[in-house]
Amino acid sequence: MMSSAMFRTVRLSPPLRLRNRRHSSSISALYAAFKDPSSPFHLPPGTPGPESPDTPSTHANLSTLARESPSRMEALEEAKETLLQKGFDPQSFWEQRIVWGDQDPFQHVNNVRYIRFFESARIKWMMSLGEELGGPTRAEAMIKGNGVSLILKSIDVQFRRPVTFPDTLLIGYRPVPPASGHTDVATFHVAASAYSLSQKAFVAHTKEALVWYDYDALKKCHPGERALETLWGRVREP
Known part of the structure; x- marks a missing residue:
């Protein structure tokens, strides 16, 4: 006789094609927001995007070389x-x-x-x-x-x-x-x-x-x- 412990609920992930469609649709929406002048995310052509919050200081030593003293x-x-x-x-x-x-x-x-x-x-x-x-x-x-x-x-x-x-x-x-x-x-x-x-x-x-x-x-x-x-x-x- 099978015990109730043998019966488990398994949550199935959405099909890969569906996941890809969702991912692609969110990217398309973001891209459209960049192009829409009324959007707060709008970037006019030729304009650089916002700086990363982790952008290093211009005085940071970014190389592996020793500091010039x-x-x-x-x-x-x-x-x-x-x-x-x-x-x-x-x-x-x-x-x-x-x-x-x-x-x-x-x-x-x-x-x-x-x-x-x-x-x-x-x-x-x-x-x-x-x-x-x-x-x-x-x-x-x-x-x-x-x-x-x-x-x-x-x-x-x-x-x-x-x-x-x-x-x-x-x-x-x-x-x-x-x-x-x-x-x-x-x-x-x-x-x-x-x-x-x-x-x-x-x-x-x-x-x-x-x-x-x-x-x-x-x-x-x-x-x-x-x-x-x-x-x-x-x-x-x-």
Whole structure:
């Protein structure tokens, strides 16, 4: 015999099509109210809607970057002066903010991160060469592999000090004049260093081989005398 407990009242939800119709009808009504000049919800064409009650203050810090403080700006200027004294090209200077996720379980910035940090500075430097050679169009071609640009052949990183969050690194590049007897015009070397604003010291150095490369022909090439003059014109005496 079935007990009365087995009989339960089940409330069925309206069919999905009906629910969609109701939802769509409420949206249509709201849209019509926006278009109706007599409605309090009316928005004339081209007029922005009301601000959200949660709109942040214009002074809010909305980025993940550290706040700009006078002491940080002084540290940045000191870092730039240090790199300039070492002969680094100011057009390559790249500020790399350290974020929490750059650290690994050893509680310092993971070694592989530095490869990306140096890459960002190198790309900025490449674009500055392109700007000098042919303006924004040439700079864009340089980083998109159109025509003659640069390609990384090798990179050797020397780690000097561990870096932890929060910090900012200033990275600079400089071309290294070729040794006497160097005959491969397509290949040249650069040096780069990362300087910690919080430690006021260099934390990593690289030695890299770059190659002038024709991306259309897919082979290394002579970049032309003007490109070579532009490159070696960036050499600064430490």
